[in-house]
Amino acid sequence: MKKTHIPKLDDFLGGGVPKGSSLLFSAVPGVECEAFGYQILNGFMEDGNKGFIFTNVAEPSNITYEFSRYGWDLETRIKQGEAFFIDGASSFIGMPPDGKYIINNHEDVYEMVKKAIKDVEDGVGIINNLSTLIDYNDPDEIIPLIKGWNEEASKRGTVLVYLFTEWDYKPDLIESIRECFDCVVSLNSIEERVIIGQGFMVTSASWTKPQTHMVLFFIMQPGGVKIYIPKILVTGPYNAGKSSFVKAISQKSVSVDRMALEKFPTTIAMDIGHLDHGGFVADIFGTPGQERFDLMLDILAKEAVGAFILIDSSAPQTFARAKEMINKTHSEAIPNIIVANKQDLEGALSPEQIRQKMNLNDKIPILPTVVTAKTDVKQALDTLLKHLYG
Amino acid sequence: MIKTTKSGIPGFDELTSTDEFPGGIPLSRTTLIYGPPKTGKTIFANQFTYDGLENKLPCLYITADQGIKQLTMSMMEFNWFLQSYIESGDIYIIDGISQLGGVKLDDSVNYKTTTIGNPAELMIKVGIGSRYVYRKCPDFRSVLDSTTTMFAFNPEQMVLRVLNAYIRRNNEAGGAGLMTYTEGSTTDKTEQQLLSLFDNLIRMDGDTITIKSEYNQSENPDNFKSVYSIGEKGIVVDH
Numbered sequence: 001m002k003k004t005h006i007p008k009l010d011d012f013l014g015g016g017v018p019k020g021s022s023l024l025f026s027a028v029p030g031v032e033c034e035a036f037g038y039q040i041l042n043g044f045m046e047d048g049n050k051g052f053i054f055t056n057v058a059e060p061s062n063i064t065y066e067f068s069r070y071g072w073d074l075e076t077r078i079k080q081g082e083a084f085f086i087d088g089a090s091s092f093i094g095m096p097p098d099g100k101y102i103i104n105n106h107e108d109v110y111e112m113v114k115k116a117i118k119d120v121e122d123g124v125g126i127i128n129n130l131s132t133l134i135d136y137n138d139p140d141e142i143i144p145l146i147k148g149w150n151e152e153a154s155k156r157g158t159v160l161v162y163l164f165t166e167w168d169y170k171p172d173l174i175e176s177i178r179e180c181f182d183c184v185v186s187l188n189s190i191e192e193r194v195i196i197g198q199g200f201m202v203t204s205a206s207w208t209k210p211q212t213h214m215v216l217f218f219i220m221q222p223g224g225v226k227i228y229i230p231k232i233l234v235t236g237p238y239n240a241g242k243s244s245f246v247k248a249i250s251q252k253s254v255s256v257d258r259m260a261l262e263k264f265p266t267t268i269a270m271d272i273g274h275l276d277h278g279g280f281v282a283d284i285f286g287t288p289g290q291e292r293f294d295l296m297l298d299i300l301a302k303e304a305v306g307a308f309i310l311i312d313s314s315a316p317q318t319f320a321r322a323k324e325m326i327n328k329t330h331s332e333a334i335p336n337i338i339v340a341n342k343q344d345l346e347g348a349l350s351p352e353q354i355r356q357k358m359n360l361n362d363k364i365p366i367l368p369t370v371v372t373a374k375t376d377v378k379q380a381l382d383t384l385l386k387h388l389y390g
Numbered sequence: 391m392i393k394t395t396k397s398g399i400p401g402f403d404e405l406t407s408t409d410e411f412p413g414g415i416p417l418s419r420t421t422l423i424y425g426p427p428k429t430g431k432t433i434f435a436n437q438f439t440y441d442g443l444e445n446k447l448p449c450l451y452i453t454a455d456q457g458i459k460q461l462t463m464s465m466m467e468f469n470w471f472l473q474s475y476i477e478s479g480d481i482y483i484i485d486g487i488s489q490l491g492g493v494k495l496d497d498s499v500n501y502k503t504t505t506i507g508n509p510a511e512l513m514i515k516v517g518i519g520s521r522y523v524y525r526k527c528p529d530f531r532s533v534l535d536s537t538t539t540m541f542a543f544n545p546e547q548m549v550l551r552v553l554n555a556y557i558r559r560n561n562e563a564g565g566a567g568l569m570t571y572t573e574g575s576t577t578d579k580t581e582q583q584l585l586s587l588f589d590n591l592i593r594m595d596g597d598t599i600t601i602k603s604e605y606n607q608s609e610n611p612d613n614f615k616s617v618y619s620i621g622e623k624g625i626v627v628d629h
């Protein structure tokens with residue numbers, strides 16, 4: 001087994017990738033993908049293997065510079081003969097080519113990459129980018145081309161990593177591309193009008209039954225691919241049941257409460273919980289409900305990928321405040337759902353009545369719950385996760 | 391009713407306004423300005439950008455024809471000074487050209503370099519940039535000048551895919567998108583496909599400006615047509 005050196009990925013794949021296997025990193029447009037390929041190459045070289053990059057998107061000097069921004073020294077590796085380029089970019093944009101192999105004609109790509117695969121036996125080759133290859137080739141030729149390279153790689157023990165952006169290709173083309181690979185990793189976005197988070201997920205692996213939940217990541221320069229645990233916000237007006245909700249969905253939780261008027265607890269700093277729900281892990285942050293704690297909401301909202309807005313369905317006088325908080329999460333582009341809590345109380349309004357009263361559009365889900373009895377709490381959780389991960 | 395934002399071009403909003411349409415450039419939509427070379431497409435785009443900045447509307451600006459230096463210089467000819475908006479962060483610039491000349495400029499929070507031959511990377515920066523300007527103001531503006539250069543450096547089909555993804559991203563975020571294209575710079579088929587991606591088209595031929603929109607129509611085809619001129623304050627449309 002060879003290590004990819006992408007955090008978590010090796011674990012998901014049962015320890016790493018077998019020699020000679022082919023990997024597809026398939027990204028939704030707008031999600032960072034190159035760093036995965038570069039990090040794998042760098043890791044392979046650190047483990048004493050050779051590698052190459054085929055590029056048809058940027059000139060080699062540009063990629064070498066990009067490597068240095070990650071804190072990886074590709075230049076020295078190239079000088080020492082541990083790595084090389086197949087330059088399929090420069091001659092097409094009028095720059096002086098630079099690499100062990102130089103492509104002046106698109107027809108030469110197939111043979112040159114094949115040679116390179118042989119040159120780095122037991123090492124790794126990075127194909128950046130498969131999408132551009134598709135549009136330079138006949139659609140009928142692309143599948144045989146991938147298969148030819150993958151066969152050669154398997155014969156030589158070379159791991160081949162393809163970077164692919166899923167533009168609006170025909171779905172059956174994407175499907176047949178995916179079928180050519182031993183392993184497919186999907187790179188997706190979490191969006192609410194704009195991209196607010198990125199995640200990767202193993203969709204298939206021929207040598208093992210992979211773990212398939214999504215892990216959120218960001219790209220650091222220097223550093224490369226870093227994974228992180230997302231924050232989920234629980235907010236809403238005073239006394240809506242936020243602290244109770246955080247407790248209900250968390251495996252562990254603590255609240256920083258104080259007895260208000262020495263009668264009932266109110267949250268003064270925040271509730272913190274940790275959620276582990278069917279492989280999805282998140283840190284849960286409950287905000288204080290009182291207005292003087294708005295600053296806290298500002299800080300927490302910056303890092304959140306999703307939010308629950310809790311409201312006491314029997315207290316319409318608090319709805320204006322709830323609406324303010326909804327607008328706040330909208331302006332920060334955080335996906336959110338509304339939890340219409342305390343449905344057991346007399347005078348509790350139904351989700352539809354609440355939608356009308358608060359003048360909310362149909363797109364925002366409103367889930368009825370009784371948090372104290374844990375009624376429908378799981379539905380609320382599933383609804384938000386589905387909203388986030390599609 | 392479709393929400394719009396001011397174009398910043400004297401006469402243009404009046405020309406395009408109808409009972410159903412307030413006039414100007416639509417939000418949550420992307421508009422294509424096209425026409426022969428040197429007819430003022432870039433000036434239109436820059437005038438729109440600068441008007442937004444002066445009115446506290448942030449702008450995501452992708453410059454593909456000229457590097458950041460040239461861009462700021464050419465805007466200065468009209469007394470449009472970008473520098474303070476670059477410093478304040480009201481404009482987010484994605485520079486697809488400077489790197490090509492071998493210049494290694496450092497990125498900052500609101501200035502990113504990329505190479506025009508790497509559309510996947512461009513889309514990543516568009517994603518980050520959209521989030522940045524959206525958070526400043528949901529009625530942001532988004533300008534790409536020009537698609538022609540992208541066609542010169544990439545397979546035409548690829549550029550259409552990228553523009554399609556870009557349009558979707560902009561419309562979803564709610565910004566007022568504007569792109570330019572020089573007529574005749576791709577095959578007829580690609581040009582047709584390109585035009586069909588947009589539901590709001592502005593054609594500038596050097597004398598007349600013509601607006602063709604799917605949601606703002608008139609029985610009289612001449613209603614959205616007028617002459618324009620380019621002076622020291624930019625474009626002025628007769629109406």
Ligand SMILES: Nc1nc2c(ncn2[C@@H]2O[C@H](COP(=O)(O)OP(=O)(O)OP(=O)(O)O)[C@@H](O)[C@H]2O)c(=O)[nH]1
Pocket residue numbers: 237238239240241242243244245265266267268287288289290341342343344345369370371372373
């Ligand atoms: N009847 C009923 N009571 C509930 C429900 N959910 C929470 N409560 C009660 O409402 C009160 C407030 O709950 P908390 O969870 O402390 O509310 P909070 O939103 O964290 O309050 P602050 O932090 O002070 O803003 C507690 O007495 C809870 O037991 C519910 O679904 N039904």
Ligand SMILES: [Mg+2]
Pocket residue numbers: 242243244266267271286287288289
């Ligand atoms: Mg509380």
